[in-house]
Each structure stands twice: as C-alpha cells, then as structure tokens.
Amino acid sequence: MIEQRLDEVIRxxxxxxxxxxxxxxxxKQKITVYLDGDNGITxxxxxxxxxxxxASFEDEGILxxxxxxxxxxxxxxxxxxxxxxxxxxxxKVEVVLQDGTITKGKLEKVDTEKxxxxxxxxxxxxxxxxxxxFENIKQTKLEISF
Numbered sequence: 854m855i856e857q858r859l860d861e862v863i864r865x866x867x868x869x870x871x872x873x874x875x876x877x878x879x880x881k882q883k884i885t886v887y888l889d890g891d892n893g894i895t896x897x898x899x900x901x902x903x904x905x906x907x908a909s910f911e912d913e914g915i916l917x918x919x920x921x922x923x924x925x926x927x928x929x930x931x932x933x934x935x936x937x938x939x940x941x942x943x944x945k946v947e948v949v950l951q952d953g954t955i956t957k958g959k960l961e962k963v964d965t966e967k968x969x970x971x972x973x974x975x976x977x978x979x980x981x982x983x984x985x986x987f988e989n990i991k992q993t994k995l996e997i998s999f
C-alpha cells in the first residue's frame with residue numbers, strides 16, 4: 854500500500870519535470886526512491902523530491918517509521934524504463950538475455966518493443982548490428998569506461 858501511494862505522489866509531482874521515477878524499494882524500515890532524468894539528475898533535485906515526500910505525508914505519519922532515501926538510479930543499476938534506454942542511446946551497454954547470454958556494444962536505437970545494439974568483440978571493435986526484444990532481455994546496464 855505504501856509503495857503504491859509513494860509511486861502515485863511522486864509521479865504526480867514529477868509530471869512536468871525532466872526527472873522521473875525509476876523504482877521504489879522498501880526493506881524493513883528503509884524506503885529507497887530511485888530517480889533518473891532525461892539530462893541526468895542532481896543532488897538538489899533528489900533533495901527537492903525528498904522534502905516534498907516528507908511534507909506530503911507529514912500529517913498522515915506514514916513515513917514516520919521509515920528512513921527515506923531519494924537517490925539517482927546510478928550507473929551500476931540496470932536500466933528499467935524505456936525512457937532510460939532512450940536517454941542512453943549512443944552509450945555502451947552490457948545486455949544479459951533471459952538465457953544468460955551476455956553481449957556488449959553501443960546502444961544504437963530504441964523503440965517500444967526492442968533495442969538495436971552495435972555489438973563489439975573483446976577488443977571493442979564493432980562486429981554487427983543486432984536487435985533484441987525487451988521480452989528477451991533480463992537486464993541492461995551501462996558500461997563504465999575510463
């Protein structure tokens with residue numbers, strides 16, 4: 854119940870913003886709200902959402918027994934929403950398929966049903982363009998390069 858209420862309130866608050874809700878996790882006495890943005894997300898934006906949540910539920914006392922953390926979705930977390938895929942077109946990703954197969958390459962294109970990856974070999978050289986249906990993808994993470 855609390856997750857649904859938080860989801861509803863956050864989505865309404867962010868409706869006209871370039872930042873968006875990715876996920877809400879509730880573990881014991883801690884609620885973690887993960888946000889992302891079309892142009893990234895700042896600490897100030899996370900703080901703004903955190904203060905809004907506290908104020909929104911202050912009278913009801915719903916959050917009194919919880920530590921609430923509002924944070925960015927982060928580089929190490931899998932992409933969950935189509936909007937995240939779209940904002941990361943042109944970046945290198947690692948895709949894990951439902952059958953356990955792993956592929957790496959540059960995210961070239963995204964639509965509502967699939968992604969197009971310019972797959973790379975172990976030296977990072979382009980091998981082929983390949984489509985993957987979202988239904989066949991277990992998770993996709995951004996590749997961190999230095």
